[in-house]
Amino acid sequence: MGVIAMDTATNALAVGVGTRDGQLLSGVVQRVPRGHSRLLQPSVQFALASAGLKMADVERIVTGVGPGSYTGVRMAVATAKAMGHALDVPVVAVPTVDAMARAAVLAEAAEVLPTRILVMLNARRGCAFGACYEHVEGGRFVQISEIQVLPIVEWMHSLGDDGRALIVRDWAGDSALASRAARSLTWGSLAGLMPQALLELGNRPEYAAYVGDDLHALAPVYALAVEAEAKWQAASEGGST
Amino acid sequence: MNILGIETSCDETSAAIVQDGVHLLAQVTASQIDLHARFGGVVPEVASRRHVVDITKVVEQVFCDARMTWSDIDAIAVTCGPGLLGSLLVGVSAAKGYALATGKPIVGVHHIAGHVAAAMLAWAGGTGATPPFLCLVVSGGHTELLTVDSDFRFARLGGTRDDAAGEAYDKVARLLGLAYPGGPKVDDLAHRGRPDAYVFPRALLEDDGFDFSFSGLKSAVNNEIVKRRNRGQDVSVEDVCASFQAAVVEVLVEKTRRAALHTGARTIVVAGGVAANRGLREAMSKMAQALSARVIFPPIELCTDNAAMIAAAAYPRAKAGRWSPLTLNAYAQLPLADWQDDHWPGGHRLSPTCE
Ligand SMILES: [Zn+2]
Numbered sequence: 001m002g003v004i005a006m007d008t009a010t011n012a013l014a015v016g017v018g019t020r021d022g023q024l025l026s027g028v029v030q031r032v033p034r035g036h037s038r039l040l041q042p043s044v045q046f047a048l049a050s051a052g053l054k055m056a057d058v059e060r061i062v063t064g065v066g067p068g069s070y071t072g073v074r075m076a077v078a079t080a081k082a083m084g085h086a087l088d089v090p091v092v093a094v095p096t097v098d099a100m101a102r103a104a105v106l107a108e109a110a111e112v113l114p115t116r117i118l119v120m121l122n123a124r125r126g127c128a129f130g131a132c133y134e135h136v137e138g139g140r141f142v143q144i145s146e147i148q149v150l151p152i153v154e155w156m157h158s159l160g161d162d163g164r165a166l167i168v169r170d171w172a173g174d175s176a177l178a179s180r181a182a183r184s185l186t187w188g189s190l191a192g193l194m195p196q197a198l199l200e201l202g203n204r205p206e207y208a209a210y211v212g213d214d215l216h217a218l219a220p221v222y223a224l225a226v227e228a229e230a231k232w233q234a235a236s237e238g239g240s241t
Numbered sequence: 242m243n244i245l246g247i248e249t250s251c252d253e254t255s256a257a258i259v260q261d262g263v264h265l266l267a268q269v270t271a272s273q274i275d276l277h278a279r280f281g282g283v284v285p286e287v288a289s290r291r292h293v294v295d296i297t298k299v300v301e302q303v304f305c306d307a308r309m310t311w312s313d314i315d316a317i318a319v320t321c322g323p324g325l326l327g328s329l330l331v332g333v334s335a336a337k338g339y340a341l342a343t344g345k346p347i348v349g350v351h352h353i354a355g356h357v358a359a360a361m362l363a364w365a366g367g368t369g370a371t372p373p374f375l376c377l378v379v380s381g382g383h384t385e386l387l388t389v390d391s392d393f394r395f396a397r398l399g400g401t402r403d404d405a406a407g408e409a410y411d412k413v414a415r416l417l418g419l420a421y422p423g424g425p426k427v428d429d430l431a432h433r434g435r436p437d438a439y440v441f442p443r444a445l446l447e448d449d450g451f452d453f454s455f456s457g458l459k460s461a462v463n464n465e466i467v468k469r470r471n472r473g474q475d476v477s478v479e480d481v482c483a484s485f486q487a488a489v490v491e492v493l494v495e496k497t498r499r500a501a502l503h504t505g506a507r508t509i510v511v512a513g514g515v516a517a518n519r520g521l522r523e524a525m526s527k528m529a530q531a532l533s534a535r536v537i538f539p540p541i542e543l544c545t546d547n548a549a550m551i552a553a554a555a556y557p558r559a560k561a562g563r564w565s566p567l568t569l570n571a572y573a574q575l576p577l578a579d580w581q582d583d584h585w586p587g588g589h590r591l592s593p594t595c596e
């Protein structure tokens with residue numbers, strides 16, 4: 001009995017196949033520019049076969065739901081929905097940033113875990129999709145800010161000042177980021193842990209599982225309104241006053 | 242052979258089940274027209290977001306309507322280009338997800354081949370077209386004159402050098418302040434106006450080739466309106482629509498007539514969203530009659546984007562076992578010739594899978 005996990009919201013395509021209790025059996029991570037669309041389903045097929053599982057063995061699907069690249073995130077969500085629909089199994093929606101934070105925890109030694117983890121994905125114009133997490137106990141982190149888009153300078157305020165925070169970001173350089181936090185890691189160095197992170201979180205009850213008629217409603221977390229819609233909204237509100 | 246078709250290239254999320262490329266067993270289309278009307282046109286990101294929500298719904302409903310399950314399906318067909326990339330990717334991702342989960346083979350379909358294949362579906366009162374035939378594809382995104390041989394292979398005679406015919410309709414509709422989508426409204430108004438009230442250019446009509454150009458038409462219509470208004474004259478919307486439509490239809494029909502004479506085609510197919518246009522249907526039928534050729538228009542509901550046409554276009558490939566691999570991608574631009582020879586943009590060669 002197995003679980004398939006996938007995420008396409010970052011520059012790393014991540015696919016994992018694991019046991020029902022969240023243990024990774026086979027993982028595929030590919031950082032091929034513009035390759036997600038071509039490679040997602042073949043990667044799932046490969047990971048499943050590598051784990052010695054058949055499609056009929058799949059009892060749950062986990063998908064990253066963003067935020068991140070709009071076009072990218074829809075590939076995993078549409079694929080996971082179709083697979084969940086055809087197989088009639090639940091699809092668990094895990095925010096990509098949560099799984100990224102989990103990947104960071106997996107990479108850290110248990111005795112020197114950061115107090116906070118700030119995950120950021122470049123949203124351009126000095127802004128980032130992100131979320132901030134705080135250590136509660138035993139390696140468990142809870143989200144202390146909602147998933148949203150903020151200027152990077154504002155995100156930096158959520159780090160605390162004990163110097164033991166960790167930043168995970170999907171862009172290189174930017175030494176100013178590391179100076180306030182204890183450390184700063186690029187997503188590229190952690191992406192290899194994404195399959196395991198997705199499988200672990202997909203096993204947690206706090207993430208909604210969509211099945212049956214509810215499955216249709218499963219959609220990515222975009223964290224940003226479409227520009228045209230936002231403008232239309234602003235104009236119609238302005239006009240009604 | 243039953244093929245499940247999926248089409249998401251623009252603003253319709255559609256699923257259909259077609260038997261043997263001819264019999265439409267069921268079709269469900271979630272239209273986004275209301276969603277985009279307030280923006281005066283399709284907003285790609287809005288369309289993509291809605292596709293993700295609607296895609297499994299339309300597939301579920303189509304199985305329900307056809308009273309079928311996956312065990313009745315032999316293959317999956319999906320539009321892989323051309324179109325809006327974000328929209329196409331939802332359909333391609335979902336189709337590959339379904340294929341992976343069910344083990345069904347998949348066929349990536351060119352959108353224009355789909356529009357043409359709409360004419361090959363049987364419908365109430367019609368048997369549909371059987372290739373070979375000459376085909377004019379006219380829609381918001383395309384204006385193409387093609388020959389289709391008995392193996393459903395295409396040869397391009399010509400096409401638009403700038404705007405598509407449907408695009409010209411939408412632009413003129415916007416000039417006249419008609420609500421989106423304006424094309425059908427122009428057609429309606431044209432029937433109440435005088436087609437000779439204004440003289441608009443017939444671009445490339447003197448040209449021997451089979452290319453079209455419609456970009457100058459919008460400016461000509463705009464200039465005429467401005468000129469009349471500056472002189473304090475009334476501008477009749479009906480007359481503008483009638484005169485504009487007369488210009489578009491004359492060029493489309495005349496080029497098609499010459500193409501029919503050039504190729505000796507006995508059957509002419511007119512497909513795509515603009516094939517629903519009454520003015521075009523009337524003029525094209527008259528022309529075909531004069532040539533003693535047969536002209537076939539798909540039923541109106543199969544002229545706009547739909548999944549039945551995609552399933553129908555996939556059938557010849559499916560029958561030949563020319564499946565697409567799971568690496569099938571979506572392409573905003575995809576030349577028809579490349580698709581039919583399995584040449585993918587970016588240097589990938591799409592060979593049929595060996596399994
Ligand atoms: Zn179309």
